[in-house]
Amino acid sequence: IVLANHIVRDMAGDQDPVSACLKCHQVSHDHDLPCDGHEHPCPIQQVIETRQAVTMEHTHYDAKGRPFPVEVIAAPIFDESGEVIQIIESSRDISARKEAESQQRAILDSLGAGVALVDASDHSILYLNPAAEAIFGAPQHKVLGKKCCHMLCPAEEGKCPVADLTAERYQAECSLVAADGQAVPILKTVVPVKIGGKDAFLESFMDLRDLRALEIQLHQAQKMEAVGQLAGGIAHDFNNILQAILGYGEMAQASVDEGSSVHEYLDQMLKASDRAKTLTSQLLAFSRRQVLEMEDLNLNEVIDDFLKMIHRVIGEHIALDVFPADDLGTIRADRG
Numbered sequence: 001i002v003l004a005n006h007i008v009r010d011m012a013g014d015q016d017p018v019s020a021c022l023k024c025h026q027v028s029h030d031h032d033l034p035c036d037g038h039e040h041p042c043p044i045q046q047v048i049e050t051r052q053a054v055t056m057e058h059t060h061y062d063a064k065g066r067p068f069p070v071e072v073i074a075a076p077i078f079d080e081s082g083e084v085i086q087i088i089e090s091s092r093d094i095s096a097r098k099e100a101e102s103q104q105r106a107i108l109d110s111l112g113a114g115v116a117l118v119d120a121s122d123h124s125i126l127y128l129n130p131a132a133e134a135i136f137g138a139p140q141h142k143v144l145g146k147k148c149c150h151m152l153c154p155a156e157e158g159k160c161p162v163a164d165l166t167a168e169r170y171q172a173e174c175s176l177v178a179a180d181g182q183a184v185p186i187l188k189t190v191v192p193v194k195i196g197g198k199d200a201f202l203e204s205f206m207d208l209r210d211l212r213a214l215e216i217q218l219h220q221a222q223k224m225e226a227v228g229q230l231a232g233g234i235a236h237d238f239n240n241i242l243q244a245i246l247g248y249g250e251m252a253q254a255s256v257d258e259g260s261s262v263h264e265y266l267d268q269m270l271k272a273s274d275r276a277k278t279l280t281s282q283l284l285a286f287s288r289r290q291v292l293e294m295e296d297l298n299l300n301e302v303i304d305d306f307l308k309m310i311h312r313v314i315g316e317h318i319a320l321d322v323f324p325a326d327d328l329g330t331i332r333a334d335r336g
Helices: 005-011 024-028 045-048 096-111 130-136 209-254 259-288 301-316
Strands: 054-061 068-079 085-092 114-119 125-129 170-177 183-195 198-207 292-298 330-334
Touching: 005 024, 024 054, 045 054, 045 068, 045 085, 054 259, 114 183, 125 130, 130 198, 170 198, 183 209, 183 259, 209 259, 292 301
Parallel strands: none
Antiparallel strands: 054 068, 068 085, 114 125, 114 198, 170 183, 183 198, 292 330
């Protein structure tokens, strides 16, 4: 070290780094040897090799041996023949920035929505939060460095809709490609940000698979409700017709002799009409348009009556076995 300001002298402790002929790594890293590249490369060596200025992050140590993160900028000084004779190096404490980044990372990691950070220059993925990893179905290290157009919106490759950094916000529904090749529908929101002085995109996305499933269930429920309303309307009108059939049938049966064949025919007609009335009651119950008539019922008897109708409906290709319980108690319920 041939020149040092007061901050470097403070890092050196009680001795002056220039008069003590200290090496830079002795002051900044408290090591007797230069950086070997194991933790981070030596900026001095990088400048000598490239003959250009370099910028990198390092960890320096204060006079008490406490580490703190710094951003190092090293630039060459040439002699008249063009050889590097000196290097001027500046270090800026970035502890506050690192703390802020750590807090931001903790917030992003805790979000339920997927979050990805994308480099604006080459569209490579720089970061995924745990929610995004779950949606992708792959750990972060297998996704980092890949192009966002290959995973976040493959249909838009070559015509990125969010590349305009002047746009404050972009939102659209699209699909991402999960690790298993499955297309996952997402609602994506993108905003331009600055990360370490570089342009980037912060992309948040919500998995729409559960929402799509709920929409299908809702549509199915709406269809069933429509069917119920139609069935209820038909059953209500049919029930009115049956009331007339039952009424006139009972009057006709009362006007003939009980031993006649006509009386027997009318009796069968009235029984069939009564079963049809039960069927309309069931349709009205299905459509929720029936007023419940609570009574004491034996379920074995109710099911036995129902079987007489259902056997004719299901057809001969279906076998129906019923095992009633002998000790079944009565319940208070509506027969329909």
